[in-house]
Amino acid sequence: MSSSKTQHLVADQTGISQAASLLRGGALVAFATETVYGLGADARNGAAVAQVYAAKGRPSFNPLIVHVPDTDSAQKYVEWSDQAQMIADAFWPGALTLVLPLRQGHGLASLVTAGLPTLAIRVPNHPTATALLRAAEAPVAAPSANPSGQISPTTARHVLAGLDGKIGAVLDDGPCTVGLESTIVTLAPVPTLLRAGGVPAEDIEAVLGCPLAVPTSDTITAPGQLASHYAPNAKVRLNAKFADFGEVFLGFGPMKSDLNLSEAGDLTEAAANLFDYLHRLDESGKPIAVAPIPMTGLGAAINDRLSRAAAPR
Template identity: 50%
Template sequence: MTDAEAAAALSAGHLVILPTETVYGLAADAGNAKAVAAIFEAKGRPRFNPLIAHVADLAGAEAIAVFDERARALADAFWPGPLTIVAPVRDRERVCDLARAGLDSVAVRVPGHPRARAVLSAFGGPVVAPSANRSGRPSPTTFEDALEETGFAASAAIDGGPCAVGVESTVVSVLDGRVALLRPGSVTRDQIEALVGPLEQDGEGHRSPGRTALHYAPDAPVRINADRAGEGEILLGFGPGVGDPRWSLSPTGDLREAAANLFRMLREADREKPVGIAVSPIPAQGLGEAINDRLKRAAGFVG
């Protein structure tokens, strides 16, 4: 599999097994919500955590994220390499809502693996690539393990040899003048503090991949498992003939389409200033488990 072929697969909306220096990832175009939803589906028992947007260089990072001087200093010191920087999002289209878990920040890094950067350069945009394991299993650090875990979902796969680091990247947030360590990794706290000074206490863990996500909750109250809209409510339907087609998460009852539309439709409905947002019942299997978890949190039943 050549780098150009892998990039073409990403452009076509397919998933690709991608080597990095940390672990093998299951990669997709960060701006393609359906492709991102397919990652959650393939991994099984999905959670709507924010995903890391992988880019080829610092210019690619600053095209999608707003970096201040400290973020640039970290990037200069540790990129390419196993450090992820969480910063305010600049381009919401190139890293879709589903990839960001509906947040106003984006997690971004330049991987150290040469094959990963070659694919990213050929693709020309950000690529999300969470670890290529099924949920609850160890992250794959060899090509063979990655294929065994989620190769069934990928249309292309690149053998980059054993991962040099073997643990997920360190995640640091640089937001509102604060720098905080959200997830430890091979770039250590001491190394980071030597560059930017003492780190803040972790108060933004929901912004980090690999942590429980704080799901987007609209201003309007959310009512789940609704069979119709109440007075002044907007109904987000699911399935054929349910509600106004404009507000259907999936007119055909496709869970992948519903997951891809969820964050966007909650936000768009909220902009209408309704009395409330009602949501049709969503089947609990597959991606439906994640959709229901997300909706329960938005409705105030969880977290």
């Protein structure tokens, strides 16, 4: 449900109630989570889910993540296992998405899974998101609230810059704290990392007691796997020691730069700043050079987003 003007709601009890009512009525509502702002639709409503794809310009073969308020709710839609319980106990609520087989009679729109027999599902760790999910009394399909392939939004301003007039409302609860999308893991046939994200792979491996495999094909089985994704309009050059003439420079660690993800070299701070700083530098209209980022911990997810932002398109 698009409107000529998107409502800008404050994340108080009134705003949450209004947002929940819009979701129940089939409208699209962008809302804050700890990772990025999601573009929510009732996952049982095929027409509403179709509008998510239309508003974003998202390919219909790219599945969506469903957000629920707690683990018990998740088990209504997917087949559960001991490994799933281990991961949920350790990381939910939080920045981790599980891809699990759909439960028979799940009642979700087929567009949510892009026709796959599995569902990507998450319990967000954000009080406003949790309150909205409980008030809506619905599983909410919510990819990032931005035009498909562009930089993910970590503020309501980012959402409105890309989707104003195309969605019902944005529920504004300030900047996101993690700033990177969720890590995505599937458990069958073996635990496999489908997308690096807000929970480092090493932490998941420690809980499972085994290494995470990597996908062996290019088949899309979860969100965030497109080669070109999270991209600014400007060209992006990675692992740069300095900016060439005409470029703006995104630094990391103690160095001279136009914007610095973390002068202290803190990867958590860098993750939280990544998309906001890419938005800001993209507004300059100049190519963006990016300093090297370590591949440890959250650095793996940051480098994943940067490599997709820099991919040919």
